[in-house]
Amino acid sequence: MSEDRRLDVLRAIVEDYVHTHEPVGSRVLVERHNLGVSPATIRNDMAALEDAGYIAQPHTSAGRVPTDKGYRLFVDRLSTVKPLSAPERRAIQAFLEEAVDLDDVVDxxxxxxxxxxxxxxxxQYPSLRRSALRHLELVPVGERRLLVVIITDNGRVEQRVLELDEPVAEHVVPELRARLNATAAGKRLVDLPEPLSRMTKAFAVSEQPLVQRVIRAVEDTLAEATEERIVMAGTANLARSGTDFTGTIRPVLEALEEQVVLLRLLTEMAEDSAGVTVRIGRENEHAGLAETSIVAAGYGADDEPVARIGSLGPTRMDYAGTIASVRAVARYLSRILAQ
Known part of the structure; x- marks a missing residue:
């Protein structure tokens, strides 16, 4: 059996099974797909695919269904990902551009x-640890309190109120604000210690404790890990595809409730690639996700995404369509955060 024809047969089985949720037989393949060979040849190809573990027969006298291994080969050999239509792309852009802040655009x-x-x-919510400082604002709140407003390059806004031992001199705040923005804007946490240390020495000795307090607030904020969280939508969609799971969808729902599980999965996928990645079935180590697949892509800067966005569903999913949707939303999300 030729390698190309085997892939064509597998592709046809995957596409039909995703569309119909019915095991696919050789007769159906001949009728629906122009494979250019006889039914007997198709049956031989299907037998070889089954022996190789790419398809399986759920019960005697039934057609075949793809296995996790079959889906993996199908995804790896996807030659084209159907693009979204122009109206779909315009709708995505218009909908996201109406967002008023980071929380709104993520939602x-x-x-x-x-x-x-x-x-x-x-x-996955943008991580401060992978963010750079866009702008810093200092606002005196009374004589002994200073509001520090930190705006990151991905649109996050964090506020810290510093309780001070001494009143703040009027000239210090504008100078400190200007120097901090000139020194730190556009830099990530790992690049800040040395330039901030040099900047501190430019102030009078009596002013340096305040400068150091503000710098510590900026560094501590950008180093926080507590903001590592995710936002989800569409859980009810799983109920509509409940027949895709053996027994019950309860293990899937329980896994989704554990945000740490999804955070770990998205982090692992980020280590695989900055682009679109796919985890299929038992490639997901958590037992509750063994019958699901997730398609994820990074968003943010091309060279170093700040987080990931993904779609999770049963292994019987439209992989090409899901990849196209995830990629498109990730790109528009990146574009909006960069503005």
């Missing part, structure tokens, strides 16, 4: 992806 992105894929959408 809109996850709801939009759930609608596009009819699956569970997951967005």
């Amino acid at each position: 809109r992105s996850v709801r939009l992806l759930a609608q596009l894929t009819h699956q569970v959408a997951v967005v």
Whole structure:
């Protein structure tokens, strides 16, 4: 059996099974797909695919269904990902551009992806640890309190109120604000210690304790790990595809409730690739996700995404369509955060 024909047969089985949720037989393949060979040849090809573990027969006298291994080969050999239509792309852009802040754009992105894929959408919140400082504002609040407002390059806004031992001199705050923005804007946490240390020495000795307090607030904020969280939408879509799971969807729902499970999975996928990655079935180590697949992509800067967005559903999913939707929403999300 030729390698190309085997892939064509597997592709046809995957596409039919995703569409019909019915085991696929050789006669159906001959009728629906122009494979250019006889039914007997198709049956031989299917037998070889089954022996290789790419398809399985759920019960005697039934057609075949793809295995996790079969889905993996199908995804790895996807030659084309069907693009979204121009109206779909315009709708995505218009919907996301209406967002008023970071929370709103994340919420809109996850709801939009759930609608596009009819699956569970997951967005990892932008991590401060992978963010750079865009702007810092200092606002005196009374004589002994200073509000520090930190705005990151991905749109996050964090506030810290410093309780001071001494009143703040009027000239110090504007100078400190200007020097901090000139020194730290555009830099990530790992790049800040040395330039901030040099900047501190430019102030009078009596002013340096205040400068160091503000710098410590900035560093501590950008180093926080507590913001590592995800936002989900479309969980109800799993109920509509409940027949895709053997027994019950309860293990899947329980896994989704444990945010740490999804955070770990998205982090592992980020280590695999900054682009679109796919985990299929038992490639997901958590037992509750053994009958699901997740398609995820990084968003943010091309060279170093700040987080990931993904779609999770049963292994019987439209992989090409899901990949296209995840990729499109990730790109528009990246574009908006960069503005």
